[in-house]
Amino acid sequence: MTKLEGEPSTAEQQPGADAADVMVRWAGAPVPLPKPTGHFVVRFWKSAVGKKWVMAVSGVILLFYVLAHMVGTLKVFLGSEEINRYAEWLRTLGEPAFPRTVVLWGMRGVLILAFFFHILAAYQLTRINHRARPVKYQSPRDYAAANFASRTMRWTGIIIALFLVFHLLDQTWGPANSHFVRGDPYDNLFYSFERVPVAIAYIVANLALGFHIWHGSWAMFNSLGLNNPRYNLWKRYFASGFAVLITVGYVSMPLLIVTGAVSR
Ligand code: HEM
Numbered sequence: 625m626t627k628l629e630g631e632p633s634t635a636e637q638q639p640g641a642d643a644a645d646v647m648v649r650w651a652g653a654p655v656p657l658p659k660p661t662g663h664f665v666v667r668f669w670k671s672a673v674g675k676k677w678v679m680a681v682s683g684v685i686l687l688f689y690v691l692a693h694m695v696g697t698l699k700v701f702l703g704s705e706e707i708n709r710y711a712e713w714l715r716t717l718g719e720p721a722f723p724r725t726v727v728l729w730g731m732r733g734v735l736i737l738a739f740f741f742h743i744l745a746a747y748q749l750t751r752i753n754h755r756a757r758p759v760k761y762q763s764p765r766d767y768a769a770a771n772f773a774s775r776t777m778r779w780t781g782i783i784i785a786l787f788l789v790f791h792l793l794d795q796t797w798g799p800a801n802s803h804f805v806r807g808d809p810y811d812n813l814f815y816s817f818e819r820v821p822v823a824i825a826y827i828v829a830n831l832a833l834g835f836h837i838w839h840g841s842w843a844m845f846n847s848l849g850l851n852n853p854r855y856n857l858w859k860r861y862f863a864s865g866f867a868v869l870i871t872v873g874y875v876s877m878p879l880l881i882v883t884g885a886v887s888r
Contacts, residue, residue, distance in 0.1 A: 672752055675745040676847035682742040683844050687837065687866070689735055694873040697813075701877075701886060704810035711809050739788075746781060750774070773839055780836040787829035794822070814881060814888050823882035827875050834871030841866055 661667075668674035696714075699707040718727030753774075790800060794816055798804030803815040817823045842863040845851065850859070880886040 672749065675749050675752075678741050679745040679749065680844040680847040682738040682745070683840055685734065685738040686742060687841065689738075690833070690837070690870055690874075691866075694870060697809075697877065698873060700810060700813050701880075704808075704888075707810050707813075708808060711807065743781070743785065746777075750778070773843075776835060777839055780832040783829055783832040784836060787825070787832075790825065791829075811888075813877070817878045817881035820882060823878040826878040830871060830874035830878075833874065834867045837870055838863055838867035 662670075669678065696710050697707070699710050714728055715725050793800035794804075795801065795809065795812055798806070798812075801812055801816055804812055817826065842859055845855070845859050
């Protein structure tokens with residue numbers, strides 16, 4: 625049999641090769657797939673469907689977080705007492721059943737895992753897609769549409785990850801904020817957003833976050849199997865509404881402070 629472009633090599637058909645990968649790359653007659661081995665969880669993670677589930681579920685956790693974080697930080701407009709009390713409340717969550725900051729650290733643990741698996745699954749799915757499509761799209765329209773969405777997600781994702789590192793250095797740990805005072809988010813935020821380059825960085829990153837959520841929260845439903853066209857309109861409303869809410873909420877803080885519309 626002649627070897628077609630994109631056909632798996634003999635090595636890739638060995639037991640242990642990614643079953644989904646072999647399936648999508650085979651352009652010839654059907655061949656028996658290697659029997660998947662290992663624990664259910666490992667097999668699930670290794671499949672493309674499993675990675676999409678992991679992306680969607682970790683994405684839902686991150687969506688909850690960005691919404692809750694936005695509601696909390698918007699208290700900056702209510703004054704220093706309100707936002708500083710809120711930050712202190714976060715640290716005392718679960719008391720007296722749990723010692724101070726234990727519940728907060730539990731939530732941070734879930735958040736770190738969600739970020740980690742979201743990024744890992746995105747990276748591995750991109751690699752699977754590249755290997756699965758060595759033959760380019762036949763229609764330039766399909767190519768443009770698929771490429772725009774995936775390129776936008778990749779770049780907005782990278783911007784958000786870089787922003788997060790800067791944001792933690794600026795608001796949580798302090799080295800990027802020369803007036804940083806632990807336990808005083810109100811002054812820390814004002815000092816940050818009164819500097820024009822920092823305010824611009826926050827605005828750009830949160831616009832990227834809005835785009836990311838707009839496409840991601842639509843794709844999330846499809847990854848979870850909710851792809852009946854009957855629900856398309858509702859999914860579109862949800863994705864657009866959530867993205868606009870998050871973008872307006874987050875961008876309002878640096879924008880109103882840097883322009884002087886809100887001051888201390
Ligand atoms: C204008 C936008 C934002 C503002 C004003 C803001 C504000 C803050 C503040 C004041 C803190 C420190 C809280 C404290 O330690 O008491 C913080 C921490 C944090 N922010 Fe933001 N944030 C913004 C956007 C974001 C975005 C878009 C993300 C995620 C993509 C994010 C993720 C985090 C994380 C993970 C922490 C650390 C939380 C912790 O220590 O438990 N923030 N933010």
